[in-house]
Amino acid sequence: MAKLGKKRRVRGIESKKSLYGRMFVLPWEIGIILFFLVPIGQSIWYSFTEVWLDPIEGITTYFTGLENFKYILNEDPKFVDNLTTSLTNFTYSLPIIVIVSFIFAVVLNQKFKGRVLFRSLYFLPVIIATGVVMEFLTQSVGGNQNPIIQLSTDASNAYVSGGIDFEGVLNSLNFPAEITELMAKYINMIFNLLWDCGVQIVLFIAGLQTIPEQLYEVSKVEGATSWEEFWYITLPMVSNTLLLVIIYTIIDLLTKTTDPVMTQAYNLMNMNQNYYHSSAMMWMFFAIVGVITAAVLFLYNRICARRWN
Amino acid sequence: MNFKSIDLKAYKNDPLQRKKAASKVGSWIFKAFRIFFLLSVGYIIIYPLLSMISYSLISRVDLYDPSIVWVPKHFTASNYTVAVEAMGYFKALWNTVYKCVFSALLEVASCSLVAYGLARFKFKENGLLFGIVLLTAIVPVQVYIIPSYLNYRFFELGGVIPFINDNIVGPIGGWFGNPELAIPTNLINSPLAFYLPALFGVGIRSGLFIFIYRQFFLGLPKELEEASWIDGAGPFKTFLRVVIPSSGVVFLTVTIFAIIWYWNDYYQSIMFFNQDFPLAVSLNGITGVLQGMGYAYEKSLGPTMAGCLLFIAPMLLMYAILQKQFIASIDRVGIVG
Known part of the structure; x- marks a missing residue:
């Protein structure tokens, strides 16, 4: 009898806790229903239909099943190309960004003179890169060549690489022209990636700061090398942040407006008023992004969480 | 017997001392390399800012002088006055503060609650x-901007608000001699189009903020919260008294990001407002305005750069202020661990 009572009490606390959890989440659920699900549902619905915009009758839709998806995959001249370009860029950018921003965060988290200054400096990309200012930096101003950036030869890529003419430097080294061009391209690309690292650096620094100092003191007393300190303290303690940064980077890289697939879809939507093909493109792309995100979460739970937590 | 020399020899050959000396040299090399590394990459990052400052101060005469690279011979502040006029700067700044910054702060609060619920409580x-x-973080706002425009334009909650207006608010207004009284159903041009989503935790990049909070809350040790539970504090009191004080770093991080992303938002502001635009919109339109004022083509470079600087200056100031808090809050983190 006593046993039964105890069991019931435990379950009572659990159900109370889940009630509390639901209370914390409830306002957000209302918000999601009011401001997110309805517009999103409409956009998904468009991808399975044909949509006409009429000034008098408004929006008319006609259900066509998977026709839009078949069209963009089989007949659209550019979609598959854009998709592969986008995913290739993503594959090499993701590890570079995560590793580079982690290195910067570790360095900026060390105690040295001028650290506050450098931190503010490395925060600049967050302020500049997400907004209108970046557009002014990467476009021509008032019809003139923008003096601040180098526009590459195809003019669609702008490199914000400190006004250094890498191609000129490489040319003076007398390498063959193809190698020079390729190297200049990759150097500029790496510098461009720096501009995508701002948020990640801030997140990593915040994560590193939550590691209690005592852990390092204990490890010093125990005689651990800094290599061991890194593997057994720093990395496990920032593992939550690491997952956060990886997923943020995935989403940021793939869904930013300069991504080829997103650019194509936005152009279709805004210039040609083609809501059905653009919606189909986007939702197919988001499905891919979702699968990548889910795979990363799954791998993290399988490998890292088990080892570190 | 030369006691000293023997001692010195032994000292020099002592492996521990040798290791110490080597590590000292190593740390000097490391420090020098660190500064070199930070400065060289920092140059790339600060270059646009420096050139913006340089171009905003340059007078038009000097623009054509090839001998002038960074520091102009004739300084001028006229670019700034032109930019302030073209952007309607102070009015736009006020609009940004009461529309964007306020929404950002609402979002900081609402997202933390949701994330705490998701991170700490198990339910089905x-x-x-x-x-x-994650879906809200993945899908960019551009995708559903038109349906959400319609949503705000006719904000009736499926007929609930008109019903309330007809049967409750209208009659009450009638008693007080104001039969026109009603809950507004058109949120376009009202700051509510920004406040409401932020209040419910679905504002700009809210998915990301919830995710950031969640990851940090997962890393907090549970013991303090459990102690607070045992002491009889409810979940909300625990959140206010225990969780918030020990997660200063993440709150500051999210505050900084939220303010910056609301500040930089251009797309939603131009959709949901027809007037009283925030700074991002007026900066985006500065080229056209400058042309109207007679500053076309290369003449517009100086004022445009001045405008960009005026746009980012408040954000830099905010970061400088919060950065100090950041460092102060680190000391408190130790208590938790």
Whole structure:
């Protein structure tokens, strides 16, 4: 009898806790229903239909099943190309960004003179890169060549690489022209990636700061090398942040407006008023992004969480 | 017997001392390399800012002088006055503060609650809700901007608000001699179009903020909260008294990001407002305005750069202020661990 009572009490606390959890989440659920699900549902619905915009009758839709998806995959001249370009860029950018921003965060988290200054400096990309200012930096101003950036030869890529003419430097080294061009391209690309690292650096620094100092003191007393300190303290303690940064980077890289697939879809939507093909493109792309995100979460739970937590 | 020399020899050959000397040299090399590394990459980052400052101060005469690279011979502040006029700077700044910054602060609060619920409490639909959080982070606002414009334009909650207006608010207004009284159903041009989503935790990049909070809350040790539970504090009191004080770093991080992303938002502001635009919109339109004022083509370079600087200056100031808090809050983190 006593046993039964105890069991019931435990379950009572659990159900109370889940009630509390639901209370914390409830306002957000209302918000999601009011401001997110309805517009999103409409956009998904468009991808399975044909949509006409009429000034008098408004929006008319006609259900066509998977026709839009078949069209963009089989007949659209550019979609598959854009998709592969986008995913290739993503594959090499993701590890570079995560590793580079982690290195910067570790360095900026060390105690040295001028650290506050450098931190503010490395925060600049967050302020500049997400907004209108970046557009002014990467476009021509008032019809003139923008003096601040180098526009590459195809003019669609702008490199914000400190006004250094890498191609000129490489040319003076007398390498063959193809190698020079390729190297200049990759150097500029790496510098461009720096501009995508701002948020990640801030997140990593915040994560590193939550590691209690005592852990390092204990490890010093125990005689651990800094290599061991890194593997057994720093990395496990920032593992939550690491997952956060990886997923943020995935989403940021793939869904930013300069991504080829997103650019194509936005152009279709805004210039040609083609809501059905653009919606189909986007939702197919988001499905891919979702699968990548889910795979990363799954791998993290399988490998890292088990080892570190 | 030369005692000293023997001692010195032994000292020099002592492996521990040798290791110490080597590590000292190593740390000097490391420090020098660190500064070199930070400065060289920092140059790339600060270059646009420096050139913006340089071009904003340059007078038009010097623009054509090839001998002038960074520091102009004739300084001028006229670019700034032109930019302030072209952007309607102070009015736009006020609009940004009461529309964007306020929404950002609402979002900082609402997202933390949701994330705490997801991170600390187990309930059946927890995983599903976390999936939706990620979905809101993945789908950019441009995708659903038109349906949400219509949503705000006719904000009737499926007929609920008109019903309330007809049967409750209208008659009450009638008693007080104001039969026109009604809950507004058109949120376009009202700051509510920014406040409401932020209040419910679905504002700009809210999915990301919830995710940031969740990851940090997962890393907090549970013991303090459990102690607070045992002491009889409810979940909300625990959140206010225990969780918030020990997660200063994450709150500051999210505050900084929220303010910056609301400040930089251009797309939603131009959709949901027809007038009283925030700074991002007026900066975006500065080229056209400058042309109207007679500053076309290369003449517009100086004022445009001045405008960009005026746009980012408040954000830099905010970061400088919060950065100090950041460092102060680190000391408190130790208590938790």
